[in-house]
Amino acid sequence: MSKLFTWVLLMAALAGIATGCVPSFSNTPAPTPANPLDSAWDDRAPFRAGLIPAEQGVLGQLPGATVYHIDLQIPNDFQVLQGREEVHYTNREDVALDKVYLRLFANTAGGKSAVSALQVDGQDVEPAYEFQDSALRVPLSPALPPGESTIITMDFAVTVPREMGGNYGLFGYFDDVLVLDEFYPVIPVYDGEGWNVETPPPNADVPYFDASLYLVRVTAPAELIVVASGIEVGRANQGDTQEVTFAIGPARGFYIAASAKYTVVSQKVGETTINSYAIQGREDGAKAALQYAAGAVKSFSTRFGTYPYTEFDVVSTPMQALGMEYPGIVAITSDEYDLNGNVRGVPARIMMEGTVAHEVGHQWFYNVVGNDQLDEPWLDEALAQYVTGLYYRDTGGEPAYQGYRGSWYDRWDRVNSKAIPIGLPARAYTGQEYGAIVYGRGPIFVETLAKQMGDSFDPFLRDYYQSNQWNIGTTATFKQLAEQHCQCDLAPLFKEWVYER
Ligand SMILES: [Zn+2]
Numbered sequence: 001m002s003k004l005f006t007w008v009l010l011m012a013a014l015a016g017i018a019t020g021c022v023p024s025f026s027n028t029p030a031p032t033p034a035n036p037l038d039s040a041w042d043d044r045a046p047f048r049a050g051l052i053p054a055e056q057g058v059l060g061q062l063p064g065a066t067v068y069h070i071d072l073q074i075p076n077d078f079q080v081l082q083g084r085e086e087v088h089y090t091n092r093e094d095v096a097l098d099k100v101y102l103r104l105f106a107n108t109a110g111g112k113s114a115v116s117a118l119q120v121d122g123q124d125v126e127p128a129y130e131f132q133d134s135a136l137r138v139p140l141s142p143a144l145p146p147g148e149s150t151i152i153t154m155d156f157a158v159t160v161p162r163e164m165g166g167n168y169g170l171f172g173y174f175d176d177v178l179v180l181d182e183f184y185p186v187i188p189v190y191d192g193e194g195w196n197v198e199t200p201p202p203n204a205d206v207p208y209f210d211a212s213l214y215l216v217r218v219t220a221p222a223e224l225i226v227v228a229s230g231i232e233v234g235r236a237n238q239g240d241t242q243e244v245t246f247a248i249g250p251a252r253g254f255y256i257a258a259s260a261k262y263t264v265v266s267q268k269v270g271e272t273t274i275n276s277y278a279i280q281g282r283e284d285g286a287k288a289a290l291q292y293a294a295g296a297v298k299s300f301s302t303r304f305g306t307y308p309y310t311e312f313d314v315v316s317t318p319m320q321a322l323g324m325e326y327p328g329i330v331a332i333t334s335d336e337y338d339l340n341g342n343v344r345g346v347p348a349r350i351m352m353e354g355t356v357a358h359e360v361g362h363q364w365f366y367n368v369v370g371n372d373q374l375d376e377p378w379l380d381e382a383l384a385q386y387v388t389g390l391y392y393r394d395t396g397g398e399p400a401y402q403g404y405r406g407s408w409y410d411r412w413d414r415v416n417s418k419a420i421p422i423g424l425p426a427r428a429y430t431g432q433e434y435g436a437i438v439y440g441r442g443p444i445f446v447e448t449l450a451k452q453m454g455d456s457f458d459p460f461l462r463d464y465y466q467s468n469q470w471n472i473g474t475t476a477t478f479k480q481l482a483e484q485h486c487q488c489d490l491a492p493l494f495k496e497w498v499y500e501r
Contacts, residue, residue, distance in 0.1 A: 036069035036215035036245065041088040041151075046215055046247040050231040050328075052271040055308040058470060062250055064090035064149075066212040070184055074220040074258070078173040081158040085184055089150055093190050096143040100150075101195045102185035106158050107133040108200050110165030110172060115185055118154045135197040136185065158183055167206065168321040170331070175318045176279070178224075179331065180256040182207060189372070189472070198374065203434040204426030205324070205373045211470040213249030218256065220244070225262035227277055227315050229254045229328040248309070250470045251327035252367050257315045265290050269297050272307050278316040278337050285337025285352070289314045292353045293330075296360035299394040300387060303458070304364050304465040312363070314356065323355040325362030325384075332356060354404060357391040358384045369468040376475050377434075378422045378498070382442025389443065405447070411440025423475055423498035445497040452493060453486040460485035 039046065044059040051058070067088040074081060091097050106113035115136055118127050128137045144150050161172040170181035188196040189208050200206045217234070218226055222242045230248025237243075248254065262277045265286050274297065276290035293314045301307050313329040316337050323332045335343045336352035343351040361384040365371075371379040385408065393401035409417075415436040420429075422442045429437060450457040460482050464473065467481070475498060483490050 035071065036217050037071055037084060037086060039069060039215055041067055044213075046233050047213055047249045049233070050248055050309055050311065052306060052308060052310055054306060058250060058308075062211065062470065064092045064147075065250060066090070066187055066210060067249075068184070068186075068212060068214045068216070068254070070214070070216040070254075072184070072216060072218050074178065074218060074224070076221050078160055078178055081160060081180075081183065083156045083158070083184060085154055085156060087152045087185075087187065089152060089187060091144045091146050091148055091150075094146055096145045097190070098140055098143040099195075100138050100140060100144075100152065101188055101197050102127075102136040102138060102152075102154075103182070103188050103197070103206075104129075104134055104136055104185055105167070105182035105200065105206055106171060109167040109170065109181065110161035110163065112159035113156060113183075113185070115154045115156050118152070120152055121150055122153075131197055131199045134199055135188075154185065156185055164318070164320060167200065168324070169319045170317075170321070170324055175334070176261050177257060177259040177317050177334075179317045179319070180258075181324070181326075182253065183256070184254070186253070189370075191372070191472070193375075196372065196374070198427075201374065201427040203429065203431055204377055207253050208372050208374060209252045209370070210472075211250035211252055211370065213247075214251060214254040215245070215247050216254055217243060217245045220258065221260075223260045224258045225260065225264075225277070226256060226258045227262065227275075227313050227329065228256045229326055230309070231311050248328055252370055253327055255326035255329055255331075257317050257329075257331060262315075267294050269294050270301065270306065272297065272310055272312055274312045274314070276314045279334065282316065282334075282337040284339050285316065285348075288339060288349060288352060289316070289332060289337070289356055292356040293360055295395045296357040296388075296391045297363075299357075299391045300361060300364050302394075303387075303390060304462050305368075305469075307363060308368060312360075322351065323359040325359045325366055327367045328363075330356070330359035330362070332359065354388060354407065357388040361385075361387040361391070364465055368470065369465055370470075370472045371474065372472070374427070375425045376423065377426045378438050378442045378445075379473060379475060379478065381438045382422060382446055385439050385443035386446040389447070405443075408440050408443045411436050412444065414440070417441075419496075421498055421500050423494075424500060441497070448497065449482065449490070449493060452490070453482065453488070456485040456487075457482075 048056050069086045071084040104113040196208050222240050226244055228246045230246045233247045234245035261279045263280045264275050264277045266275045267290055274293050276286045278286035297307050309328050315331050316334045317331045319333050336348045339349050341348045365383040366380040389401050389404050392404040415433055420437045422437055422445055464481055479494055
């Protein structure tokens, strides 16, 4: 164990095990099961209950947000998912679009995804698979003018891998848990560089999506506990199958984890119910994750703005990463739920606290405020690392902050503390550099920026969050806003730390 973790270990021991947990009740009444495919495109009602009252107004402010209606079948053997998807897409760019892309990430994550019966506004179209089949080019003819909408419909089939392979093992069926990262055809962001459709690099998180609305019905074996982004808005059980409908939006994606072996503990923080799921026998791990998640939601809600949804799920899944963020839900490696064990040489409980706080931080920096996770990964990762430090300060005081801060220097040490810029695209780093620079040197930069800005830093970071809600932040807008707050020139600092020299 590293000395740097001693303080944190002490704080964790003092904090003790989660108390105040209550068994989970079905907190949503079960109305008539909605078939998303029958819903009206402009019906925002299903999304209201998933947002806290103060956030519900946003539903009237995103008229052109993409709407996904998905009907998904999970078979008993978990081999091949079948789905029907209908998408309402509005061209919010200032140029006519002669094509739109659908990402099929299963094809670069060890599985296989194929689309059939593709139609645009009811007309058959012939798509083309590109970028190692991770992108499907859908022609729009005539081109879609700015402000106009189109409806894209399709069937899709996805083969689920059983071997943990591509993209950190976030997609597949492993150890009795089905994990469905980016399983459905999804439209990437169109921005200054056009459609964001590069082949996913091995290191990075792949999602870069606009805030959208998702209504998803899942038909699955009845014994499965299905955990997903958003809230349950409909349920029907028939014999040995269940139909559960979920709604979330605005959100940058939709994630499902499911297992017949999940157990759950829950707690309310403000207007949000936090549910923590673990495999039976790991209830202590579920309680610890719940405690850390609740502390992080409180800390970040106070600092940046209240967590927007009425539900937040933390779920234990097998994976090769430590954790992964999704809208309204985070997945944490099941290795951390054996509280007596070690993960990468660190006691599991300590590793879990940092992992959970980091992934919770992404709800603010990645989901509510989006960014290009491939071209500017520092913007959400270095911020998630930095705000994890703030969580430690809020829950354990300065010693806890200092203890966690040491882990940034440990990471940066892995490349001998070389001054590699933090603001490069994910593909520009080697695997070792990516972790060391974006997750190590990155938060050290944010801390350095905070020191230079002094009292103007906290209001700046809050403003960055508030003024970019449900939009995309960039390094340029981040720097500009910071300079506006400090009334100072930050160009030398950004040159030293962020930009390529
Ligand atoms: Zn992260």
